[in-house]
Structures are given as structure tokens and as C-alpha cells.
Amino acid sequence: MPRYALIAEPDRHRAAALLALAQQEGLEGTTARDGAEAQELVRQRGAPTLLVTDLALPRVDGFALLAWLRGRPDASGTAVMVVTAFDELRVRAWQLKDALGIHALLSRRAGPEAMRDGVRRALAGQLAGSMLMESTGDDEKRRLARIDELELVDAGPPEAELQELVAEVAQAFGVPVALLTLVLGDRQWFKAHVGLPAALAKERGTPRDWAFCHHVVQGREAMVVPDATRHPVFRDNPLVRDGIVGSYAGAPLVTATGDVLGSLCVIDTRPLMLGPEDLAALRELANRVAENLEHTTAPKRPRAVAPRPQGTPEPVLGEAAALALVREAVSALDVPVLVVAPGRKPFAANAALAELLGLPEDRLSGMAFDSLCQHVANLTADPGGTLRQLDLAAEGSRGLHLTLSLERPRPRVVRWVARPFLVPGGVAQLLSLMDLGIGSDLMGTRERLLRQDALTGLDTRRVGEERLAKEIARCRREGLPVSVVLVDLVELGTLNRARGFDAGDGALRELARRVEALCPLPGFAVRWTGDTFLLALPGADAVVAEAVRQQLHDRPGQPGCVSIAVTVQGEEDPHDTLARAQAALARVKPERKAAASHD
Numbered sequence: 001m002p003r004y005a006l007i008a009e010p011d012r013h014r015a016a017a018l019l020a021l022a023q024q025e026g027l028e029g030t031t032a033r034d035g036a037e038a039q040e041l042v043r044q045r046g047a048p049t050l051l052v053t054d055l056a057l058p059r060v061d062g063f064a065l066l067a068w069l070r071g072r073p074d075a076s077g078t079a080v081m082v083v084t085a086f087d088e089l090r091v092r093a094w095q096l097k098d099a100l101g102i103h104a105l106l107s108r109r110a111g112p113e114a115m116r117d118g119v120r121r122a123l124a125g126q127l128a129g130s131m132l133m134e135s136t137g138d139d140e141k142r143r144l145a146r147i148d149e150l151e152l153v154d155a156g157p158p159e160a161e162l163q164e165l166v167a168e169v170a171q172a173f174g175v176p177v178a179l180l181t182l183v184l185g186d187r188q189w190f191k192a193h194v195g196l197p198a199a200l201a202k203e204r205g206t207p208r209d210w211a212f213c214h215h216v217v218q219g220r221e222a223m224v225v226p227d228a229t230r231h232p233v234f235r236d237n238p239l240v241r242d243g244i245v246g247s248y249a250g251a252p253l254v255t256a257t258g259d260v261l262g263s264l265c266v267i268d269t270r271p272l273m274l275g276p277e278d279l280a281a282l283r284e285l286a287n288r289v290a291e292n293l294e295h296t297t298a299p300k301r302p303r304a305v306a307p308r309p310q311g312t313p314e315p316v317l318g319e320a321a322a323l324a325l326v327r328e329a330v331s332a333l334d335v336p337v338l339v340v341a342p343g344r345k346p347f348a349a350n351a352a353l354a355e356l357l358g359l360p361e362d363r364l365s366g367m368a369f370d371s372l373c374q375h376v377a378n379l380t381a382d383p384g385g386t387l388r389q390l391d392l393a394a395e396g397s398r399g400l401h402l403t404l405s406l407e408r409p410r411p412r413v414v415r416w417v418a419r420p421f422l423v424p425g426g427v428a429q430l431l432s433l434m435d436l437g438i439g440s441d442l443m444g445t446r447e448r449l450l451r452q453d454a455l456t457g458l459d460t461r462r463v464g465e466e467r468l469a470k471e472i473a474r475c476r477r478e479g480l481p482v483s484v485v486l487v488d489l490v491e492l493g494t495l496n497r498a499r500g501f502d503a504g505d506g507a508l509r510e511l512a513r514r515v516e517a518l519c520p521l522p523g524f525a526v527r528w529t530g531d532t533f534l535l536a537l538p539g540a541d542a543v544v545a546e547a548v549r550q551q552l553h554d555r556p557g558q559p560g561c562v563s564i565a566v567t568v569q570g571e572e573d574p575h576d577t578l579a580r581a582q583a584a585l586a587r588v589k590p591e592r593k594a595a596a597s598h599d
Contacts (some may be wrong), residue, residue: 035060047075085219162192177267213263247272251286342426456512464526483545
């Protein structure tokens, strides 16, 4: 067997950087995006000379991967380097380093020189690593101050639109529990939740020591625990022992200032078989949610005003001039704003508000406040109920925060914020509306992330498996053959290192267009893994499938790829067909890479 390095890392950019370090040490390299894929590669190729792995891998976690590897008779000489973002997972791995055969243990935020040194020490059988916790007290103080500044923790019930969001996330990922959590000083607090036991739902939180989300906040990375009941860090967690958490995946809520507020997470009582694409989708959703939280909960504390230099006269501004300045300021804003004078009298509005509400600006400027509220209510599905809520905007002394689902002039979700302030003659209101960009838009984004690959536009593996099962069933009923072709862009890593990731992305998009063109309906193409595509060919026998496969290699000058064609055999289960295809592809990839290295 040739000496090779296996990099088990969900992020392809990090995987490529680690692979380059291994290749600098004279090792051929390959990558796996989850623990199950890493196991399959080892079954096909034998134990690697060097394994570099994260501990938070999808499908099979890093601890389980290492324990499985050390159970193989051919793995006694495998050097292991662990790279992870999570401090407490790293500490546990250090405690188990002898049993798991770990030679180097590094933080994901270690620099290139430390990574290179770790690879070399691991290959030399020398122990390398650091157990220092990387989170600082200043970082934590700043993070908690940001949560306080945004006033995200409140005493009321969870907001309806956030509850709807987590319910949709749970449904999309096929799990019973989804949470939007904030990690506070000594506890995690559920800002929105679905599927929790009654006691936890009532408390809306747990001690921080119990919180899986605490690790996400500390590591500033998405984390997946496929089977918490067997995990050496989490199996004794009270939530796991009580049967509430059997598996977990969470992504951090990161603000524009870089502070991590908490996590958007999904939980199941059974092992969680989410793949790297699912984790990427959860991470993207968390980014969207964090952005919306930050934009819709602006700080309410007054800003400090710099003192006027001593001796500077107090400016004098007449009432008419002051009112004119207010109107000019409101008009200049590109955020929808209305100032309501005492007595519920609209005073100043702007074009952004008129556009949002589908009104001519001249009509808006002369509209009574009651008429404005009625107009807004009429844009929703429940005008009567909405109008009663909007009436609170001018009555409450503390203002109003309300989320409205507008159906006209187009579907959107907006945040209505009314802030009272004292003026001569009574209490005025500053009313602002903000399009949250969620609702149907977020639902559409979630569906696209889960069902469509963002880079190539092809279906994701999840969709491909569903469609392939249906096509196999249909062809069996009609007595037709079914074939699949797997094609792998084996030179992707070389291209990324030589010309950058933009060139690699371009090559993937070009290959996606080629494979899609070879799959006329009812056939279809799927981005199967990071550098692998699947062509489904309902009605095609082995001869036709082989002809299609040959067409993939008829274009000289394109980055090198390998492919394999298989036909469903009799009543063979679709998963068995795919396993045969993947095993065959794994066998031919090293041959193609070796040939490319001699070209």
C-alpha cells in the first residue's frame, strides 16, 4: 500500500490546507468530509500513514473514528493529529491520547507553523499540542455586554415569528427539537424553542454546564454530535442521561461585530445522520438569524453626548427651524420612518415608508394616524387583530415592538417599532418599519440550501437519494433498467493549490454543466460530495451508461476526472447500488492520481 494521508475535515478549504502540509512531507493525500466517508476510504485503501481529523465530524464523530481505527490490525503505525476548535473536546482527547493513539493535538486557530510542526511531530511519533483554553475573560465580557446591549433577553413569551422559524428548522432537518438559544453567564436561555419537554419549556433554559450550545459559543464554530450517548464528553450530561438529547447539531449566531450570541441548533433522541451539506445549511440559517436579531433589536440606551467646550454659547434654534430640521432629517433617511406628534397627528414621513406601504408619498404626508394604522392592517391577513395591536403604538408609554406579516403589495415580514419621547405639548412617537427579509424569503433560502447546491445549482445529495429511489421503483414497475455514473474531479486539490479556490470552483461549475447536459429527463445530476457528481440514468442499461461515461472524458484540456458506471442489479437496494459505485470509484481514484503525477 502506498503511504498516504487522510484528512477528515468538513470544511474543504481547511482540508486543502492540511492536505498541502501532508504532501510537503512526501505523502499522497485524500480528504473526507465526515467520519463515515473516512471509514469507507480506510476500508478501501487500508489504514493511512497519517490521519488528521477534527473531533466534531458529521455522521461519525472524531472520537468514534479514532476508536474504530485503533481496532484495525493495520492501523498500529498510523500517526494521528487532531485539530479542533472546541476546548473541552480537546481536553478530553488529551486525556484519551494513549488509548486513541493521538500524537498531536492542536487548536483550529493555531498558525501555519504550528500546524506544520504538528504534522512533523506526529509522523515522528513525538507528542505535540497545547491544552490552554483560548477563550479570554475580556472576550466573554464583551459578548455578554453585546447581548445586554441588544436587549435580547425578555420576560415575555417567545416571539411568534421566531417560534415559527424554529418549527420550520425542525421540520426541514427531520428532528423533534430545534432551539434558538442565547448563552448567558451561568445558563443558556431559549429565545425560541419547539419540541422541548414541558419542564424545560417552562424554564426556558438550563445551566450553562449542561448546554451543548456553550461549546459552539466557545469554539465559534458549528458543532455536530452524531451520537451523544456514546460520546466521551457528553454521555454523562444530564440532558443525555434523561433521554432528552441523543444527538445535536448547532451553528453559532455571530454578529457583525464578531460576537457570538448563542446558537441555532437541532436535537434528536436518536443518532443524527446529518451530512456536511446539512451542517452548512444550518450554519447559513444561523447567519441569517443573527443578522435579523441584530438589525431588529437596536439598543435603546441613550448615547453619551460629548460635553460642550467651556465658554461655548448654547445654540439657539427657533421652533420653526427645529421642526424644519426634523422633517429634513426624516426625509433624508432611507429607513421607513414616521414621526407622530402629540394627539396622534402624523408630522413627518419619508419616501421609504411610502414605498414599503404601497402609498403615494403626498397621500402619506396628509394621512391621519388612525387611517395609516387601518391601511397597514388591511395589508395583513387579519386586519381586525392587527389594528388592535397597532393601537397600542400610541397608547403605551414604553413603546411597541411588533412583527407583522404583510401580504400586499408583496409578501414580506416587517418589524414595527414605536418609540415614545417627550416634546413640548405631550408625548410624540418615532415609528420605524424594517423589512426583516424572513418569512417566505427565509423559507425559500432554507429550502434552496437543503435541496440545491449553491455553487453548481444542481440538486444536493439528499434530494438525489430521494429522486433515485423513486426512479428505481418506477423503472422496476415498468421493467426498465436503471444506471448511475459517479464522476470525481480528482485534480481539484491540485487546481486549488496551484491557481486558487476560485479556479477550483469554476472547474466544478463547468463539470456540473457537462454532467447535467448528459442527463436528459427523466435523468438528473446531483452534486454528491465536494468533488463528486452523480448522474442518474433511468431507462439506461450498462451499455448506454458506459457510453455516457466515456463522453465525460472526451474533452482534452479540462481538469482531470475519473468516473464509474454501475447498473442496478435485480431487486438490489438503492443504497447497495450506490455503495458498489462508491467502492469502485474509490479503487480507480488513486490510479488516476498516480497517472496524473507522472504526466
